Each structure stands twice: as structure tokens, then as C-alpha cells.
Amino acid sequence: MSQGSFLVIGGGIVGLATAYKITERHPGARVTVLEKESGVGRHQTGHNSGVLHCGLYYKPGSEKARLAVTGIREMIRFCEENGILHEVCGKLVVAATPEELPRLRDLHERGRKNGLEGLRMLGPEEMREIEPHAGGVAALRVPQEGIVDYQKVCETLVSKIVAAGGSVVTNARVRRLRRASASWVAHTTAGDFEAVFFINCAGLHCDRVSELAGVTRPIRIVPFRGEYYKIRPERQYLVRNLIYPVPDPKFPFLGVHFTRLIHGGIEAGPNAVLAFAREGYRKTDVNLRDLFDALTYGGLWRFLARYPAMCWQELRRSFSRELFCRSLQALVPEIQPEDLAPGGSGVRAQAMWPSGETVQDFHFVDQPNALHVLNAPTPGATASLAIGEEIVRRRAAGWRLLAIQAHNSWRCSKPAAPPFTASMLT
Numbered sequence: 475m476s477q478g479s480f481l482v483i484g485g486g487i488v489g490l491a492t493a494y495k496i497t498e499r500h501p502g503a504r505v506t507v508l509e510k511e512s513g514v515g516r517h518q519t520g521h522n523s524g525v526l527h528c529g530l531y532y533k534p535g536s537e538k539a540r541l542a543v544t545g546i547r548e549m550i551r552f553c554e555e556n557g558i559l560h561e562v563c564g565k566l567v568v569a570a571t572p573e574e575l576p577r578l579r580d581l582h583e584r585g586r587k588n589g590l591e592g593l594r595m596l597g598p599e600e601m602r603e604i605e606p607h608a609g610g611v612a613a614l615r616v617p618q619e620g621i622v623d624y625q626k627v628c629e630t631l632v633s634k635i636v637a638a639g640g641s642v643v644t645n646a647r648v649r650r651l652r653r654a655s656a657s658w659v660a661h662t663t664a665g666d667f668e669a670v671f672f673i674n675c676a677g678l679h680c681d682r683v684s685e686l687a688g689v690t691r692p693i694r695i696v697p698f699r700g701e702y703y704k705i706r707p708e709r710q711y712l713v714r715n716l717i718y719p720v721p722d723p724k725f726p727f728l729g730v731h732f733t734r735l736i737h738g739g740i741e742a743g744p745n746a747v748l749a750f751a752r753e754g755y756r757k758t759d760v761n762l763r764d765l766f767d768a769l770t771y772g773g774l775w776r777f778l779a780r781y782p783a784m785c786w787q788e789l790r791r792s793f794s795r796e797l798f799c800r801s802l803q804a805l806v807p808e809i810q811p812e813d814l815a816p817g818g819s820g821v822r823a824q825a826m827w828p829s830g831e832t833v834q835d836f837h838f839v840d841q842p843n844a845l846h847v848l849n850a851p852t853p854g855a856t857a858s859l860a861i862g863e864e865i866v867r868r869r870a871a872g873w874r875l876l877a878i879q880a881h882n883s884w885r886c887s888k889p890a891a892p893p894f895t896a897s898m899l900t
């Protein structure tokens with residue numbers, strides 16, 4: 475084990491971006507990413523909508539707002555520098571009815587407070603110049619949003635981590651975490667790994683990994699599956715770029731929308747259905763441990779009691795292409811059920827408080843020489859480089875102190891200890 479060594483648990487985009495930022499900020503630090511699958515980006519990162527979100531929706535001053543606004547710029551720069559396919563095509567948020575107009579105006583105001591430039595309210599005619607088949611009474615034009623290939627971003631991050639001397643170990647499921655005198659030891663299916671610091675970026679399993687490190691789990695990950703349809707090729711002319719609804723502020727998800735994909739094609743979705751397995755990509759997937767975990771969590775029951783109609787509606791829409799299509803018709807009235815072919819799905823790692831409220835902001839929990847990312851849903855992929863930067867820059871100050879304390883206590887018991895080199899953490 476070397477001084478200033480780091481373990482990052484989870485090879486999704488947040489873990490990889492964090493590892494990359496460590497190698498950038500602290501050249502010479504030893505960084506190891508531990509990923510349980512045989513490749514990186516196999517869960518949320520590999521099943522998302524591929525949208526670059528600019529921070530429109532999030533409460534001013536929140537971590538989400540701050541990190542999405544800086545994150546999208548950084549992600550676009552990263553893509554430009556590394557030749558990763560992306561396109562800043564802009565999006566429309568469409569008010570389907572006059573009742574939605576106040577919420578659309580609030581969204582406009584919120585975006586301005588978050589520092590977004592170029593937002594513009596459009597009437598029906600201007601809106602249809604941009605999206606000729608959009609319905610609704612008005613729209614907010616968001617020019618800075620776009621689409622990207624997040625899988626390629628992950629592959630590029632891996633090459634950069636490796637080029638900087640780090641490693642990404644796949645098929646390495648972390649089963650146990652142990653605190654040694656001045657380090658952490660991760661026992662994995664690929665052997666044991668030891669480092670001074672570790673960062674938990676385990677996505678759908680982040681609460682369980684935090685528990686392995688002795689953190690109690692007041693908040694719990696509740697999996698919400700998002701299902702997509704693909705628009706049949708002969709009807710793809712109905713959507714040019716990105717068409718979103720005005721979101722319901724009570725709910726953490728954005729509502730089903732239309733997305734142009736960076737490699738071609740148009741997707742519609744995702745919905746948000748409670749899943750019976752954290753990695754349950756099909757309706758029939760059930761994992762007994764995950765189910766037990768969810769059903770024994772009071773927070774989930776309180777959530778169900780708080781939003782029974784919404785949960786029921788999501789479930790019905792999941793089983794009915796007609797109902798799904800009806801939601802889409804609010805945005806593009808010409809779309810018909812027969813235009814929709816089954817698409818893929820993704821599962822969101824949504825953290826929930828015991829009160830039944832979903833955790834709205836990104837959520838980080840510190841521990842001596844460790845940090846847990848316990849809520850990084852949308853716009854987590856867009857913001858991943860900014861999240862990594864945040865972890866490395868801001869948290870490292872606290873770790874430095876803790877590392878020095880740990881080293882000093884270690885020196886007390888081992889007089890011949892080598893000097894602690896904290897320079898890589900400054």
C-alpha cells in the first residue's frame with residue numbers, strides 16, 4: 475500500500491470521473507477502480523437517455539444546480555478534446571395546457587437564477603418553427619442542452635486513468651470493507667485491495683457499500699425502472715431533437731419525453747416504475763434480497779401512502795402502450811401507439827429518506843478517509859466530471875487532516891514509520 479492511495483468502488487461514470495480527477499489533481503497517487511461487472515458503465519450509466527442536462531430544473535444553490543451548470547460545460551469540453559460524439563442541439567420544454575404555464579414560467583425563472591443564458595419563452599408559432607409537430611400552448615427553449623455518447627466517455631476515462639498509472643479492475647465485487655490502522659482494505663471477488671482512502675460510487679448499491687464500511691443506512695436506495703419505446707423509423711420525422719414536458723415539482727423524475735439519440739433514432743420515455751430488483755431491467759425481474767430490503771423500509775411505505783395515485787398511474791402506464799402514448803401525445807399529438815416499438819430500460823438509484831421523501835439533491839456522506847456518494851441520479855452523468863472535481867478538491871482538505879491524524883497515531887505504535895506525504899492531497 476502506498477501513501478495517498480485511493481480505491482474507488484464502482485466503475486460507472488461517477489466513479490470513473492472521480493478516479494480521473496484524482497489522477498489529474500494528484501499525479502503519482504495510486505488509484506484503483508473496483509467494478510463488479512466485466513466492463514464499465516453497465517448499469518445506470520449504460521442505460522440512460524444520453525442527454526446533457528444544463529441545470530434548468532434544480533433548486534438554486536443546490537449541489538445539483540451548481541454541478542450540472544459547471545458539469546455540462548466540462549463534459550462538452552472533455553468530449554471536444556477527446557473526439558467523443560456529442561451535439562448541443564437544444565431542447566424544448568412544452569406546456570401542454572394553459573394550466574401548466576405558471577410552472578413553465580417558474581422553470582424559466584429557476585433556470586435564470588441558476589445562471590443559464592439564452593433561455594426563451596416561445597409561443598405556439600415560434601415553438602413549431604423549431605419542432606414542427608410539437609403540440610401545446612407554449613414552450614421554453616433551452617439552447618445549451620444536447621446529446622452525447624456516455625459509454626464512449628467512460629471508455630475514454632478508463633484509458634486516461636490507466637495512462638496516468640491507475641487501474642480499473644473488473645469482476646471485482648466489493649464484499650467486505652475493513653479498517654486497518656491507517657488504511658482501508660476492500661475484500662473483493664478479485665482479491666484484496668488496500669488504500670488510504672476510498673470513495674463509494676456504487677450507484678444502485680451505494681447504501682449497501684456504505685453499510686459495509688460501518689455507516690448506518692437512514693436513507694435507502696429505492697430502484698425506479700425507466701422504460702423506453704423507440705419511434706419507428708418512418709415516424710421519426712415527428713421529433714427533431716429533445717421535447718420534454720413541464721415536470722411535476724412533487725416528483726423527482728422529469729416525465730416521459732422524446733430524445734434524439736447520438737447514434738441515430740428517437741426514443742420516448744423513460745417512465746418511473748418501482749422495480750422489484752435493483753438491477754431489474756425487465757418487468758418480471760425479481761430479486762428477493764432487494765425486494766425484502768424495499769418492503770422492510772418504512773420510507774417506501776410512506777412514499778406509497780403519499781403518492782398512491784402517481785405510483786398506480788405509473789404502473790398502469792408501464793403495462794399499456796396506449797396510456798404511455800397518451801402522455802406522449804401531450805407533447806406531439808400526432809404520435810400513435812403503433813409508432814412505438816419496445817425499447818430498452820434503465821434503473822435509477824433513487825435515495826429515499828425515512829419520511830418517504832425522495833432525496834432531491836446529490837448526497838455525499840463523509841467518513842474518516844472515505845466518502846460515500848449516496849444519491850447521484852439525473853443529471854449525474856452530465857455532472858460526473860464536476861462531481862469528481864468536487865470530491866477531489868473540496869473533500870480532500872478534510873481527508874488531509876484525517877490522514878495526518880491517522881498517520882500520527884500509526885507512528886505512535888510503529889516508530890520506524892516512513893514520513894507521511896500529504897502533498898498529493900493539497
Ligand SMILES: Cc1cc2nc3c(=O)[nH]c(=O)nc-3n(C[C@H](O)[C@H](O)[C@H](O)COP(=O)(O)OP(=O)(O)OC[C@H]3O[C@@H](n4cnc5c(N)ncnc54)[C@H](O)[C@@H]3O)c2cc1C
Binds near residue numbers: 483678679821
Ligand atoms: C433511465 C435513466 C435515464 C437517465 N438519463 C440521464 C440523462 O439523460 N442525463 C444524465 O445526465 N443522467 C441521466 N441519468 C442518470 C445517470 O445515468 C446517473 O446519474 C449516472 O449514470 C450515475 O452514475 P454512477 O457511476 O453513480 O452509477 P452507475 O452507472 O450505476 O455505476 C455504479 C457502478 O458500481 C458498481 N458496483 C455496485 N456495487 C458494487 C460493488 N459492491 N463492488 C464493485 N462495484 C460495484 C456497479 O456495477 C456499477 O457499474 C439517467 C438514469 C437512468 C436510470
